[in-house]
Amino acid sequence: xxxxxxxxxxxxxxxxxxxxAYFEDGFVLVEGAVSxxxxxxxxxxxxxxxxxxxxxxxxxxxxxxxxxxxxxxPRLKRVTSPVSHHETFWAFASESPxxxxxxxxxxxxxxxxxxxxxxKWAGGGQRFAWHQDIQAWPHTxxxxxxxxxxxxxxxxxxxxxxTVRGSHKGELYxxxxxxxxxVVKIADHDLNWLQDDMIAHMTxxxxxxxxxxxxxxxxxxxxxxxxxxxxxxxVFSAADAFxxxxxxxxxxxxxxxxxxxxxxxxxxxxRPCQIPPDWSNGYVGPWAHQNKDQTTRx
Ligand SMILES: O=C(O)CCC(=O)C(=O)O
Numbered sequence: 001x002x003x004x005x006x007x008x009x010x011x012x013x014x015x016x017x018x019x020x021a022y023f024e025d026g027f028v029l030v031e032g033a034v035s036x037x038x039x040x041x042x043x044x045x046x047x048x049x050x051x052x053x054x055x056x057x058x059x060x061x062x063x064x065x066x067x068x069x070x071x072x073x074p075r076l077k078r079v080t081s082p083v084s085h086h087e088t089f090w091a092f093a094s095e096s097p098x099x100x101x102x103x104x105x106x107x108x109x110x111x112x113x114x115x116x117x118x119x120k121w122a123g124g125g126q127r128f129a130w131h132q133d134i135q136a137w138p139h140t141x142x143x144x145x146x147x148x149x150x151x152x153x154x155x156x157x158x159x160x161x162x163t164v165r166g167s168h169k170g171e172l173y174x175x176x177x178x179x180x181x182x183v184v185k186i187a188d189h190d191l192n193w194l195q196d197d198m199i200a201h202m203t204x205x206x207x208x209x210x211x212x213x214x215x216x217x218x219x220x221x222x223x224x225x226x227x228x229x230x231x232x233x234x235v236f237s238a239a240d241a242f243x244x245x246x247x248x249x250x251x252x253x254x255x256x257x258x259x260x261x262x263x264x265x266x267x268x269x270x271r272p273c274q275i276p277p278d279w280s281n282g283y284v285g286p287w288a289h290q291n292k293d294q295t296t297r298x
Pocket of ligand 1: 128159160218219
């Protein structure tokens with residue numbers, strides 16, 4: 001659905017100004033978007049996952065471990081596809097107002113794509129180099145949007161997600177390095193135009209939500225604080241956007257329609273998209289590549 005058509009539908013969760021900001025900037029940050037009831041349920045589900053991780057000693061399909069992880073002191077980078085592992089995460093993705101917020105920016109027909117829970121543990125945590133998401137999971141159009149929700153307060157010390165304002169309107173960059181390795185990182189020389197005042201930090205109290213367009217350049221630094229930064233990320237698209245490469249984070253809910261109706265016609269955006277490695281034999285996430293080069297511009 002084209003933006004003009006989306007705008008003909010009144011918003012349900014965002015204000016009109018927030019929706020305009022999303023289209024203009026490629027993201028929007030909304031404090032107090034998630035109720036305390038949902039937050040409590042999500043934290044309980046997260047605690048249950050952390051408890052399960054105590055029995056885990058190496059990365060597997062569910063847990064990506066942070067250095068120093070042990071049964072006594074769990075340290076997680078990520079729970080992959082939380083919707084596959086705890087019913088609360090799917091209930092939140094499908095029943096909570098976040099899917100309505102997505103409808104506000106993609107139109108009334110909304111499809112679920114995948115989810116992840118990035119912890120960024122206290123005193124370290126994963127950093128993410130500047131990148132765009134859509135090259136990792138190309139779709140027939142650029143409606144895919146990630147909804148981020150902080151389960152705890154997140155300030156500048158905790159390595160909040162940060163975005164480059166308006167970058168969704170620019171080009172898609174090469175996420176392979178000069179040796180052809182998939183590094184999920186935009187090369188420094190491609191970002192020589194980037195100024196500090198173009199960068200927005202997604203900080204806020206627990207329950208803060210942001211919507212991030214799939215073309216928007218974003219990243220985050222390490223967590224220098226003594227507090228963790230659990231960030232739940234759910235990706236949705238308009239129902240008329242169809243992925244054409246293997247799903248990197250499969251779940252039983254791939255392609256589930258969470259609002260409105262399935263599409264009978266695919267919508268195609270003519271702008272080209274880079275193709276990722278073939279994930280059909282398993283996904284290798286950015287942590288496998290990005291922490292090798294700590295000098296790179298963040
Ligand atoms: O957790 C973060 O800070 C960034 C996550 C991210 O950029 C991604 O998963 O694409």
